[in-house]
Every structure is written in structure tokens, then in C-alpha cells.
Amino acid sequence: MIEIQDLQKSFGDFRAVDGVSFSVEPGEVLGFLGPNGAGKSTTMRMITGFLTPTGGGVKVAGADVGADPIAAKRRIGYLPEGAPLYPDMTPRTLLEFIAEVRGVPASERRARIEKVVAQVHIAGVLDQRIDTLSKGFKRRVGLAQAIVHDPEILILDEPTDGLDPNQKHEVRQLIEEMSQDKVIILSTHILEEVEAVCSRAIIITHGKVVYDGTPQELKERSPSGRLDEVFREITTAAAPALG
Amino acid sequence: MKSTTTILKRELRGYFTTPVAYVFIVIFLLLTGILTFYMGGFFEREQADLAPFFFFHPWLYLILVPAISMRLWAEERKTGTIELLLTLPISTGQAVMGKFLAAWAFTAIALAATFPVWITVNVLGDPDNGVILAAYIGSLLMAGGYLAIGSCISAMTNNQVIAFVVSIVGCLLFILAGLPAVLDFFTGWAPQAVIDTVSSFSFMTHFNSISKGVIDLRDVIFYASLIGCFLLANTLILDAKKGE
Ligand SMILES: Nc1ncnc2c1ncn2[C@@H]1O[C@H](COP(=O)(O)OP(=O)(O)OP(=O)(O)O)[C@@H](O)[C@H]1O
Ligand SMILES: [Mg+2]
Numbered sequence: 001m002i003e004i005q006d007l008q009k010s011f012g013d014f015r016a017v018d019g020v021s022f023s024v025e026p027g028e029v030l031g032f033l034g035p036n037g038a039g040k041s042t043t044m045r046m047i048t049g050f051l052t053p054t055g056g057g058v059k060v061a062g063a064d065v066g067a068d069p070i071a072a073k074r075r076i077g078y079l080p081e082g083a084p085l086y087p088d089m090t091p092r093t094l095l096e097f098i099a100e101v102r103g104v105p106a107s108e109r110r111a112r113i114e115k116v117v118a119q120v121h122i123a124g125v126l127d128q129r130i131d132t133l134s135k136g137f138k139r140r141v142g143l144a145q146a147i148v149h150d151p152e153i154l155i156l157d158e159p160t161d162g163l164d165p166n167q168k169h170e171v172r173q174l175i176e177e178m179s180q181d182k183v184i185i186l187s188t189h190i191l192e193e194v195e196a197v198c199s200r201a202i203i204i205t206h207g208k209v210v211y212d213g214t215p216q217e218l219k220e221r222s223p224s225g226r227l228d229e230v231f232r233e234i235t236t237a238a239a240p241a242l243g
Numbered sequence: 244m245k246s247t248t249t250i251l252k253r254e255l256r257g258y259f260t261t262p263v264a265y266v267f268i269v270i271f272l273l274l275t276g277i278l279t280f281y282m283g284g285f286f287e288r289e290q291a292d293l294a295p296f297f298f299f300h301p302w303l304y305l306i307l308v309p310a311i312s313m314r315l316w317a318e319e320r321k322t323g324t325i326e327l328l329l330t331l332p333i334s335t336g337q338a339v340m341g342k343f344l345a346a347w348a349f350t351a352i353a354l355a356a357t358f359p360v361w362i363t364v365n366v367l368g369d370p371d372n373g374v375i376l377a378a379y380i381g382s383l384l385m386a387g388g389y390l391a392i393g394s395c396i397s398a399m400t401n402n403q404v405i406a407f408v409v410s411i412v413g414c415l416l417f418i419l420a421g422l423p424a425v426l427d428f429f430t431g432w433a434p435q436a437v438i439d440t441v442s443s444f445s446f447m448t449h450f451n452s453i454s455k456g457v458i459d460l461r462d463v464i465f466y467a468s469l470i471g472c473f474l475l476a477n478t479l480i481l482d483a484k485k486g487e
Contacts, residue, residue: 049329052486073330082323086322097249
């Protein structure tokens with residue numbers, strides 16, 4: 001469903017993503033892990049067509065993101081890092097807008113919006129300006145706009161960042177419910193989240209994949225059985241010597 | 244086409260959900276009023292036309308249109324919503340077109356709000372309304388030219404102040420190209436063809452004839468191709484920035 005081939009991205013002389021390859025099939029929930037600045041968001045931006053790779057390529061449901069971006073983007077729902085939203089809109093007008101551009105037929109729009117509003121619990125703020133919403137509610141609206149067209153592929157950049165514990169739980173459940181027939185890639189800094197919802201974990205550091213496997217296998221690598229220990233070990237071992 | 248309309252609607256609505264639209268329209272009306280009636284000597288001339296009204300439009304737009312266009316892309320970049328917009332299943336060109344058309348429609352609304360001036364001149368005298376209509380069309384075309392330049396410049400930065408200032412300078416060049424003072428600089432040593440070329444790029448040259456009531460196809464083509472070129476450049480800049 002998603003095939004990534006030797007993906008590279010340089011900003012000037014700096015290599016943010018350095019030869020990342022993997023593919024993901026429907027039913028998989030891929031947790032994207034790595035320290036700050038590892039290249040997670042940059043990789044997601046290339047999958048969604050927001051950034052053009054310096055090298056390599058991405059195929060989404062058979063469509064090459066570089067050659068046929070519109071076909072690729074049509075299959076995707078995307079929550080960018082920080083959940084940017086138009087501040088002067090309300091969740092309702094924003095969802096209507098996204099549903100329309102994303103091709104949800106006019107007759108189904110209302111039902112779809114009602115459904116996602118219930119899924120992410122934003123009914124109470126539906127007509128409040130987005131710039132007056134709290135951080136967690138903004139994130140929920142961001143999530144709602146990513147799933148409003150029921151996409152086959154979901155790319156979520158830190159979907160639970162800023163959510164309260166109850167909401168985190170709800171969002172994880174939502175992801176699990178949706179995972180059966182979708183491809184989901186999510187990035188997170190919460191390791192328990194990977195354990196709870198992901199069927200697969202990829203760790204990247206300095207733009208390179210340093211681990212690709214199940215969360216269970218990852219855990220077994222640690223003598224104490226703690227994910228944060230393995231994570232630290234893997235990501236610091238790969239660090240190049242400074243100076 | 245449908246996506247362009249969707250973007251256009253969202254953008255246009257955006258003007259009216261913020262104070263931008265109201266502040267802009269009030270200031271636009273205030274300035275046109277002052278310029279027309281005080282500086283343009285509308286009453287003293289005792290002529291039933293709107294020449295003093297339209298005379299100031301190129302200068303008025305020089306400041307006011309960049310104030311509209313500076314936000315177009317710089318703000319999207321600053322707030323990060325550009326990532327939301329450009330990952331929708333639309334082409335970059337459709338996004339550029341939708342935002343430009345909304346801004347243009349908005350300036351058309353502001354221009355339409357000057358209708359009391361038109362009523363005034365019709366109450367006081369018996370003007371040639373055909374000429375006035377042509378001048379309105381010319382003014383709108385000119386506003387489109389300014390907007391396309393400003394939109395293109397706004398795509399280069401995430402700083403609205405920079406976009407504003409650079410757009411003023413950019414538009415000023417297109418005004419100056421037609422002023423006698425600038426053309427005089429070329430006369431005497433440069434061939435006539437050069438002078439004609441320079442003045443043919445001027446907003447003034449193309450606006451003056453339309454505002455006298457003559458809609459010459461060449462003037463329309465000038466504005467259409469100017470808008471087309473700058474919006475194309477705008478699209479290319481956005482695409483190039485993805486690869487930076
Ligand atoms: N537009 C840009 N220009 C220059 N450098 C950039 C740009 N975007 C990202 N980078 C750099 O690329 C590297 C990877 O950034 P990225 O945002 O992908 O990291 P990340 O893994 O998502 O980190 P985090 O966990 O903090 O979100 C960082 O060092 C960042 O500074
Ligand atoms: Mg990130």
C-alpha cells in the first residue's frame with residue numbers, strides 16, 4: 001500500500017532523511033519512533049507530498065507521489081505536526097471545507113462530519129473559533145479533519161500530543177478500530193503507546209532506520225524488558241561521534 | 244475547477260470572518276473619498292465624469308493591494324496551514340488560483356462599494372456611464388495585476404512585512420515604467436522601440452486608455468498575461484520550495 005524506496009532529504013548540506021526504505025500493508029499500524037530531529041516529520045512530509053525528496057521515492061496505493069501527487073494525496077488522511085488549522089474557522093466550517101475538497105459527496109458530508117465529531121468528541125466546540133480552542137481540542141479537530149473522508153491511509157504526526165489521559169485512551173481505541181482495513185503510520189514519543197496500538201515499530205535516528213520489527217521483539221531485546229531502555233540503547237549507539 | 248471554487252469560497256469567507264474585510268473596505272472608501280473630492284477637485288471641475296476618482300487608483304492600489312496580498316502565502320507558511328492546504332488532493336496551481344480569485348473578488352467588492360460616487364455624479368450631471376463602466380473594469384483589471392504580483396511575492400517568504408514592502412516596490416516599478424519622467428530618461432539616446440517597450444509594461448499606460456472609456460483588446464491582453472505570468476511564477480515558487 002505504501003512503498004518507500006531509499007528516501008532521502010537534504011536541507012542544504014544537512015541530511016535529514018538518509019536512505020529510508022520500508023513498505024506498509026493494510027491492517028498494519030506502524031509506530032514511527034526516534035529522538036527529536038531524527039527525521040520522522042520530514043519522512044511523513046515526503047509521503048504526503050508536502051516536501052519533494054532529494055532522492056528515492058514514495059508510492060501510495062500504486063501512485064507515485066512525485067509523478068501523480070493528486071492520485072496519491074486522494075488516498076491519504078494527514079495530521080501534520082502541531083495540527084495546523086485555519087484559526088479563523090470553526091471546527092464545523094473546517095470539516096465541511098476539508099470534506100468538500102477531499103471529495104466526500106455532498107449527500108454524505110453531514111453524516112460523515114457527525115460521525116467524526118462523535119469519534120473525537122468535539123461536539124461541544126463545533127461552532128467555536130479554532131484559535132480560541134485549547135491545545136487538546138485543536139489536536140482533536142486536526143484528527144477529525146484527517147479522517148473525515150475515511151481514507152485508506154492515515155499519516156498521523158504525534159496524534160496524542162497534548163491530549164489528556166482519557167483522550168489519549170480514546171484516540172488509541174479509535175486507531176485500533178480503524179486499523180483493520182487501513183494503513184496507519186503514526187509518530188510518537190510515548191513508548192507505551194507503541195506497545196498499545198502498533199503492530200510494528202520503526203526507529204529512526206539521524207535519518208536512518210535503526211530498528212524495524214514488532215514492539216514485542218523490541219522489548220525482548222532489553223534485559224529489564226523496558227522499552228525506554230532499548231530505545232535509548234539503539235538511538236544513542238547510532239549517534240556519530242561529535243567533534 | 245471544482246477544487247478551485249472550494250478554495251475560493253473558503254478564502255473569501257475568511258476575509259469576512261476577520262476584521263480584515265471591514266477595515267480594508269472602510270479605509271478604501273475613506274481614501275477614495277478624500278482623494279476624489281479634495282485632491283481631485285471633483286466639484287470644482289464641474290464636469291460630469293469620474294476622472295478624478297479613477298485618477299488616483301493606481302496610487303491607491305499601490306499601498307492597499309499589497310496589504311491584501313501580503314497574507315496570501317506568507318500567513319499560510321507562518322501558521323503552518325500551508326501543510327494542510329498543499330497536502331489536499333489539489334494541484335498547486337488550483338490552490339494559487341483559488342486564493343488569487345478570492346482576493347480579486349474581494350477587491351471587486353471593495354470597488355463596488357464605491358457606488359455612491361457614481362450615484363453622486365449621476366445626480367449632479369449627465370455623465371457617460373459607458374465610460375464609467377469601462378473605467379471600473381479597467382480598475383479591476385489593474386487591481387488583478389497588482390494582486391498577482393503581490394501573491395507571487397508573498398509565496399517567497401513567511402514574513403508578511405517583507406511581502407508587503409517588496410510588493411509595493413514591485414508594483415511601483417510597473418507604475419513608474421509609464422511616467423514621463425522615467426521615459427524622458429530614455430529619450431534621446433535609447434531607440435524608440437526601447438521606450439515603447441518600457442512604457443508598454445506600465446500599469447498607467449494601460450489604465451489611462453481604459454479609464455477614458457476605450458476598452459482596447461491589447462490592454463485586456465496585457466493585464467491577462469501579466470496576471471497569468473505572475474500566478475505561474477507563484478506556482479513554480481511554491482513547488483520549488485517543496486524541494487528546498
Ligand atoms: N525546512 C527545513 N530546513 C532546514 N532544516 C530542516 C527543515 N525541516 C527540518 N529540518 C531539520 O531536519 C531534521 C529532522 O527534522 P524532523 O522535523 O523530521 O524531526 P522529527 O524526527 O520529526 O523530530 P521531533 O521528534 O522533534 O518532531 C531536524 O534536524 C530539523 O532541524
Ligand atoms: Mg516531528
